Amino acid sequence: MNIKIIFYFLGWVLNIEALLMVLPCMVSLLYGDGQLLSFLGVMALCMVIGWLTTHKRPANMVFYAKEGFVAVALIWVVLSFFGALPFRISGQIPSMTDAMFETISGFTTTGASILTNVEGLSPSMLMWRSFTHWVGGMGVLVFILAILPLAGGGYTMHIMRAESPGPSVGKLAPKVKTTAKILYGIYLAMTVVQIFLLLLGGMPLFDSLATSFGTAGTGGFGIKNSSIAYYDSYYLQGVVTVFMILFGVNFNVYYLLLVRQFKDAFSCEEARAYLAVIGASILLITLNIRGSFESLFDAFHHAAFQVASIITTTGFSTVDFDVWPQFSKTILVGLMFIGACAGSTGGGMKVSRILIWLKSLKNELSALIHPRSVKVLKLEKKALDSGVMRSVNNYFIAYFFIFAVSVLIVSLDNFDFNSTFTAVAATFNNIGPGLGAVGPACNFSELSVLSKYVLMFDMLAGRLEIFPMLILFSPSTWQKGW
Amino acid sequence: MKIIIVGCGKVGTTLAEQLNKENHDITLIDQDAQALEKVTNSIDVMGVAGNGAVYAVQMEAGIHDSDLLIATTNSDELNMLCCLIAKKAGNCHTIARIRNPEYAAEINFIREEMNLSLAINPDLAAAREISRLLKFPSAIKIDTFAKGRVEIMKFQIPEGSVLHDLKVWEVSSKLKLSVLICAVERGNDVVIPNGNFQLKAGDKVSFIASPAKAMRFFKEVGIENNSVKNAILVGGGRITYYLAKMLEDSPIKLKIVEQDLKRCRKLSEELPGVMVIHGDGSDQQLLMEEGIRQTEAFAALTGFDEENMILSLFAGTQSKAKLITKVNRTTFEGVVDGMNLGSVIYPKLITADTILQYVRAMQNSLGSNVETLYKIVADKAEALEFRVGEDAPMVGIPLEKLSFKANLLVACINRNGKIITPRGKDTIEVGDTVIIVTTNTGLKDLKDILR
Numbered sequence: 001m002n003i004k005i006i007f008y009f010l011g012w013v014l015n016i017e018a019l020l021m022v023l024p025c026m027v028s029l030l031y032g033d034g035q036l037l038s039f040l041g042v043m044a045l046c047m048v049i050g051w052l053t054t055h056k057r058p059a060n061m062v063f064y065a066k067e068g069f070v071a072v073a074l075i076w077v078v079l080s081f082f083g084a085l086p087f088r089i090s091g092q093i094p095s096m097t098d099a100m101f102e103t104i105s106g107f108t109t110t111g112a113s114i115l116t117n118v119e120g121l122s123p124s125m126l127m128w129r130s131f132t133h134w135v136g137g138m139g140v141l142v143f144i145l146a147i148l149p150l151a152g153g154g155y156t157m158h159i160m161r162a163e164s165p166g167p168s169v170g171k172l173a174p175k176v177k178t179t180a181k182i183l184y185g186i187y188l189a190m191t192v193v194q195i196f197l198l199l200l201g202g203m204p205l206f207d208s209l210a211t212s213f214g215t216a217g218t219g220g221f222g223i224k225n226s227s228i229a230y231y232d233s234y235y236l237q238g239v240v241t242v243f244m245i246l247f248g249v250n251f252n253v254y255y256l257l258l259v260r261q262f263k264d265a266f267s268c269e270e271a272r273a274y275l276a277v278i279g280a281s282i283l284l285i286t287l288n289i290r291g292s293f294e295s296l297f298d299a300f301h302h303a304a305f306q307v308a309s310i311i312t313t314t315g316f317s318t319v320d321f322d323v324w325p326q327f328s329k330t331i332l333v334g335l336m337f338i339g340a341c342a343g344s345t346g347g348g349m350k351v352s353r354i355l356i357w358l359k360s361l362k363n364e365l366s367a368l369i370h371p372r373s374v375k376v377l378k379l380e381k382k383a384l385d386s387g388v389m390r391s392v393n394n395y396f397i398a399y400f401f402i403f404a405v406s407v408l409i410v411s412l413d414n415f416d417f418n419s420t421f422t423a424v425a426a427t428f429n430n431i432g433p434g435l436g437a438v439g440p441a442c443n444f445s446e447l448s449v450l451s452k453y454v455l456m457f458d459m460l461a462g463r464l465e466i467f468p469m470l471i472l473f474s475p476s477t478w479q480k481g482w
Numbered sequence: 483m484k485i486i487i488v489g490c491g492k493v494g495t496t497l498a499e500q501l502n503k504e505n506h507d508i509t510l511i512d513q514d515a516q517a518l519e520k521v522t523n524s525i526d527v528m529g530v531a532g533n534g535a536v537y538a539v540q541m542e543a544g545i546h547d548s549d550l551l552i553a554t555t556n557s558d559e560l561n562m563l564c565c566l567i568a569k570k571a572g573n574c575h576t577i578a579r580i581r582n583p584e585y586a587a588e589i590n591f592i593r594e595e596m597n598l599s600l601a602i603n604p605d606l607a608a609a610r611e612i613s614r615l616l617k618f619p620s621a622i623k624i625d626t627f628a629k630g631r632v633e634i635m636k637f638q639i640p641e642g643s644v645l646h647d648l649k650v651w652e653v654s655s656k657l658k659l660s661v662l663i664c665a666v667e668r669g670n671d672v673v674i675p676n677g678n679f680q681l682k683a684g685d686k687v688s689f690i691a692s693p694a695k696a697m698r699f700f701k702e703v704g705i706e707n708n709s710v711k712n713a714i715l716v717g718g719g720r721i722t723y724y725l726a727k728m729l730e731d732s733p734i735k736l737k738i739v740e741q742d743l744k745r746c747r748k749l750s751e752e753l754p755g756v757m758v759i760h761g762d763g764s765d766q767q768l769l770m771e772e773g774i775r776q777t778e779a780f781a782a783l784t785g786f787d788e789e790n791m792i793l794s795l796f797a798g799t800q801s802k803a804k805l806i807t808k809v810n811r812t813t814f815e816g817v818v819d820g821m822n823l824g825s826v827i828y829p830k831l832i833t834a835d836t837i838l839q840y841v842r843a844m845q846n847s848l849g850s851n852v853e854t855l856y857k858i859v860a861d862k863a864e865a866l867e868f869r870v871g872e873d874a875p876m877v878g879i880p881l882e883k884l885s886f887k888a889n890l891l892v893a894c895i896n897r898n899g900k901i902i903t904p905r906g907k908d909t910i911e912v913g914d915t916v917i918i919v920t921t922n923t924g925l926k927d928l929k930d931i932l933r
Contacts, residue, residue, distance in 0.1 A: 065523075157523055174484075174507040174528040385515060 001477070004058035006071045011053025012144055013075045017082055018046040023131055024086070027206075028124035035124045038090040046082055066477065068158025072141060073472035076460055079140055080104045083132055092125050097449050104456045106132030107140075108463035109345065111220025111315035111432030112455070114445040118225050123206065126223045130210035136463070137217025137247075137345035138187045139163040146180035162468050165342055165350060172255050186254045187345070191216040194243045201235045215243045218346040220315025220432040227440065228316045234301060237318055241305045245278060248312030248340030250352075269380050270341050274311075274351045281307045281335060285328045292324075303328075311335040313347040315432025322439035329435060333422065336429050347430030347462050349399065355379060356392050398466045403428060406458050410451045423447070428458040483845060484548040486511060488534030488564045489555035490521045492812060493579065493604075496834040497552060498527050501841060504926055509543040535563040537571055545572035550599075550844065552577045552837060558585060566596055575599040575844060577837055581606075583720055600840050607836055608829040609724035612806055615825050616713060616734060616779055619804035620705045622686065622825045625856040627867045627917050632894055632901055633696055634664070634856055634865055634917075636688045637705065639681060645703050651677035657702045660903045661691040664865065664893045664919035665858045670816060672862040674889045674921060688858050690865075690893045690917065692901055710734060710778035710804060716763035716793055717784030718745050721808065721829065725781075726753045737772055739763045764789060766796070774800050781806035794823045819859075831857075852926065853915055863921045865893065868928040870914045875929050882906035885933045890920040892931075 021043045028036045063071070080103045087099035098114045105112045106129055115121065121129070135143070141163045145156055156176040161169045171179045191212050198208035210223045224230035228240055249271050256265035285303040286296070293299040302319050309316045310332050321332060339348010356379060363375050377384040406424045413420070415437045422434025423444070433440040438447075444455070461469040471477050483506045487494045490512040498508050498521065508527040511534040512518045518529035532539035534553065545551065551568040553561035558580045565576035577600040585592060586603055593601045614624050623636040639645050645653070654660050666673045667686040673679065681687065691699060711734065715722050718740030726736055730753070737757045740746050750758045761768045763784060774780065780797040782790035787809045794807040805824025812828050819826065835857065842852040854867040870877065876884050881892060881904055894917040895902040895910060902908060910916055918931055925931065 156526060171522075171528050174509050174526075175502075176526050178507070 001070070002058075002060055002063050002067050005061060005063045006067060006074060007053045008058050009071045009141075009144070010075055010078055011050045012148060013079055013140060014046040014050035014082060015054060016140065016144060017079060018043040018050065020131065020135060021046075021086070021128070024124040024128035027127040028122075031123040033122035033124055035086070035090050035092075035122050038086045039124065039128075041089060042082060042085045045085070063158065065158045066471070069162045069468045069471040070477060072159060072162040072464060073460070073468040075141060076107065076464060077472075080107050080460075083107060083128075086128060087125065090122075090125065092121055097452055098445070101444065101452050101456055102129065103132060104459050105427075105432075106130075106219065106221060107136035108430050108459040109133050109136050109217040109219040109313070109347065110427055110430045110459045110462075111214065112427050112438070112459070113221065113432075113443050114452070116443060116445055118221075118223060127206070127210060130213040130219070130221050130223065133217035133219025133221060134191065134213035135217070137219065138184060142180045142183060145176055146184050163464065165344070165347070165463075165465055169343070170252075172252065182255060182258075183251055186251055186258070187216065190243070190246065190254075194239065197239045197243075198236060201233060201239060203231060203236055207231075211240065212243075214316065215240055215314065216247055216345065218244065218247050218312045218314045218340065218344070218430075220309070220313075222316060227318070228305070229318045237301065237305055240316060241308045244308040244312045244314045244316070245275075247314075248308075248344050248346040249274065250341040250343040252343055267381075270352045270355060273355055274341050277335070277338060277351070278307055278311055281311070281331050285324075285331055288325055288328045306332065307335065310431060311338060311346075311348075312340045312344075313429055313431045315426070317433060317440035320439065320441040322435050322441065333425065333435070336422075336425050336431055339429055349396075349429075352379065353392050353395065356384065356389070357396075360389065395466060398470065399428075402458065402461060402466065406454050409454045410447070413446075413448050413451050415446075423451075423455065424458060427455040428462045430459060430462045483507070483550060483841075484544065485509075485841070486540070486543050486545060486548050486551045486568070488512070488551065488553045488561070490514075490517055490529075491554065491556065492830045493554040493833050493837075494552075495521055495525070496812075496831065497554070497837055499525050500834070500838055502527055504842075504845075506841075509548075511539060511543050535560055535567055537567055540564075540568060540571055545574070548572050548574050550575045550577070550841065554579045554833075554837075558582050562592070562596060562598075565598055569597050577602065577840060579604065579833065581720065583723060586724075599844075600837070602833055602836055604829040604833040605720040606724050607832045608808065608827050609721050609728060611827060611832055612721070612725050612781060612825075613728045615804070615806060616729070617709045617732075619708075619710050619779060620700050623688075623858075625854075625865075627690075627854055627856070627865070627894070627896075627915075631692060631896060631899060632690060632917065633693055634688060634690050634858075635696055636686055636858065637700075638686050639683050639703075640705065641683045643683060643703050643705070645681050645687075646683040648681050649677065650675045650679045650681065653681075657699070659695060659699050659702060661689045661695060661699050662891075662893050662903055663687055663689045664891055665863050667859060670820075672859050672921060674863070674891050674919060688865075688919075690919075712737070712777055713779035713781060714739065714769070714772060714774060714777045714803075715781045715783055717782065717790075717808075718742070718749050718758070719783060719785060722783050723749065723752070725783075726756050730755060737777075739768070739772065763793060769796075770800075774803075777801060777803050779804040779806065781808070783808045785810075787811055791818070791821065791823060795821065798822050798824070858919070863919070865917055865919045866925055867915050867917050870910055870912055870916060870928060872912055874910070874912070876910050876932065877912055878909050880907050880909055886931055887920070887922060887933050889922060890918060890931055893917045893919045 021039050025039045084099040084103035087093040088096050093099040093102060101114050141159050160176055172182050173179050194212040195208050214221050228237055253265050253268050253271050282304045286300045290296060290299045305318045306321050337349055338354055339350050340346025342350045342352040359377050366373060407420055410423055411420045419436030419438055423438045426432055426434035438444055485501055485506050486509045487498055488511045490510045498510055502508050502525055510527055511530045513533060515531040518531055522529040530543045545568055551574055553564040555561055561578040565578045568574055568576050576598050578598055580601045581603050589601050618624055621635040621637050625634050650663050665688040666675050714737045716739045718738050722738055739759045739761055741762055743760050746758050746760045774797055780803040782793040784790055790807050794805045797803055798805055807823040808827045809818055812831060839854060852866055853869050856865045858864055892904050895904050896915045
């Protein structure tokens with residue numbers, strides 16, 4: 001394995017991380033909250049290590065699928081570790097485990113928090129915490145691919161594939177670099193629009209920045225203890241609802257709109273299924289919770305917000321949905337697993353995978369009735385080859401096992417099943433709040449250290465779609481000359 | 483530029499790889515999604531699965547804003563159709579690979595009628611290369627720059643040559659000849675030698691000189707370099723046919739050994755001056771009978787790589803003939819080059835090179851200024867001819883004051899047809915073309931040669 005190139009990438013990630021910390025530094029200067037030194041210290045550390053590993057390009061710039069996976073997995077761990085240092089150094093989150101949990105939760109756009117009093121954090125820390133969502137949403141490596149002239153010979157596709165969500169990752173333009181630039185361009189533009197719309201609704205600049213970062217990455221860190229419920233305005237909550245849904249749509253759709261291929265954009269099967277699921281869920285929950293709200297509109301408003309928040313795996317909340325009727329809660333838990341579209345910033349299993357399963361199920365039925373029939377599975381009008389089918393099925397198997405083992409370990413903490421199950425579901429699917437002891441009104445601080453590490457692994461595995469993390473920890477990856 | 487390549491076989495892939503390195507946006511179209519995936523995994527290009535002659539597929543690949551479509555599938559008709567549709571759909575330049583000899587005769591008509599920018603025939607290109615080698619047998623490879631005024635040649639230093647143990651700076655003073663040794667291959671390494679580099683017998687040396695000087699150079703270093711008088715060609719395929727056709731008027735006498743009687747008759751009918759022998763080319767006795775020991779050149783041109791290699795190895799043991807071996811597969815280039823096979827001809831690489839030259843020329847009108855590119859060793863060393871534009875940063879500065887990248891050599895300056903072998907005091911002027919030899923592949927502009 002080409003270790004040198006992995007270190008080279010790691011070095012660049014640290015350089016970029018130092019660059020990203022400029023934002024909280026500026027916030028710190030502006031508010032004078034005294035956290036400047038923690039950030040500057042970590043920045044200096046990142047830059048020194050980054051410089052040591054990147055000042056010389058490795059002679060062998062070729063890397064293969066294996067290096068791609070290992071680099072991605074390792075980079076996310078390292079990124080989170082250094083991202084957690086400011087919390088730890090400043091003492092705002094005194095335990096390193098908790099700081100790591102919070103940062104991983106940030107970068108993986110989970111939004112699960114161990115903080116009991118969010119408002120107690122200083123502004124720069126809050127901004128950094130929300131900013132990690134934005135960075136993690138589209139992916140750090142995609143960003144690096146967009147700006148650095150790396151490995152001209154190709155092979156960068158392995159990285160893009162390992163970091164981007166979805167069963168089959170394609171390019172928008174012939175070059176990975178251009179593709180990455182287009183993706184980040186769309187992402188940035190949409191975020192700016194949201195910031196602007198929130199400002200228009202009277203939200204302070206700081207809050208609208210943090211909220212938009214949380215929405216764009218489909219993260220869900222609130223900067224108020226009561227999350228988005230704090231902004232008691234239909235307009236503001238409505239804007240957040242709409243943008244959560246928008247950021248959960250496959251970015252290919254936006255690209256198609258951008259190049260004026262409207263017909264292709266609107267016929268995207270995945271996006272249509274995604275919107276259909278959202279519509280149906282909102283309708284059912286609105287009917288189910290109508291009684292506990294003053295007006296039907298109120299019920300609809302909160303149902304829409306919660307559905308959008310859960311299916312896009314954002315995890316903002318306007319109400320404590322833990323007190324909703326069981327039917328609504330069950331729908332929400334179901335949505336947790338479906339997740340957003342492939343190629344979006346959201347997590348979960350992804351709508352396209354569910355679609356593939358449903359279609360393959362339908363094929364199986366017809367194959368049983370007509371044993372000699374030949375039927376090709378198609379998604380987005382394209383035939384699915386057996387490789388994609390295989391990886392989708394194996395994804396489910398890996399998903400199921402990791403899920404089961406995680407539930408088993410977390411159950412050592414002796415919470416009720418509801419809490420244990422949703423704690424894993426909410427982190428593995430990168431949502432944030434679960435139900436019961438980890439519900440929207442509570443948080444993850446009660447869990448034991450062991451459970452926290454298990455959930456950290458789940459968050460990373462969930463964000464990177466399991467396989468990079470499995471490859472990182474698989475012994476055969478590290479065998480020499482194999 | 484935006485370039486669409488139809489067909490991701492060897493030619494398509496080689497083109498995609500090289501053009502991507504030169505920073506073009508490449509989209510590949512191929513029917514075989516798996517083959518496509520393999521290529522897109524290793525090269526940063528986009529793949530579209532489908533039939534390249536279908537309008538919708540071309541649209542998906544972005545034909546409307548492409549500058550060039552290159553059709554390199556193994557079907558001539560499909561290639562022509564691809565180009566025809568691309569021309570109508572995207573009004574772009576088109577290049578088609580057309581190899582059927584029946585079309586070759588009327589290629590100019592086809593090109594004109596279909597508005598093709600270039601029609602490339604791999605067999606014809608290979609035959610052209612072989613005929614050049616037969617006329618210049620001491621060279622392993624020959625290519626021309628500056629519209630034929632300069633040649634770059636590769637030859638192997640024989641045992642007992644005066645060049646053995648000579649340092650590069652001593653060559654011109656000892657032989658009183660100004661040739662420029664620009665690259666030396668020793669084993670698997672390629673070196674761009676400085677003055678103190680010591681040459682050894684067995685090295686493959688590439689040098690640049692005018693054709694007349696090249697002749698004298700060969701004579702001085704004790705290498706016979708007269709055109710061969712006769713040659714045995716094994717295999718009567720298309721390359722053989724083209725080659726024989728080309729050499730019809732030359733004094734070189736050809737013997738073609740071909741297994742298939744029908745093909746023999748056909749060849750004999752179309753090539754009246756050539757002796758056609760019906761027999762198995764791997765029959766040693768037949769080869770002996772036909773005078774493999776006396777022949778001055780032996781070319782193995784059958785359709786089987788392995789057979790060609792074995793035949794050349796056998797011929798090498800029997801005579802001192804100039805050996806030419808055709809190899810289709812390029813996967814083991816390194817290994818093949820290490821064997822004693824004489825000049826190895828890869829028709830596919832020749833095709834790719836020819837197309838690349840066209841693309842570069844096209845790029846010229848769009849900004850870059852590579853005129854010709856010649857690969858000394860694939861992916862390891864190349865010689866490029868640049869046209870010097872107004873904005874070139876090194877104009878008028880003596881070469882000794884410029885700091886060039888490592889492993890790079892300004893080999894030749896062509897000023898209005900006058901060839902200058904550059905010394906430290908010489909300068910590069912606007913309007914010149916300069917030939918650069920380098921191991922940093924993928925240079926696009928003259929300014930890239932500076933540190």
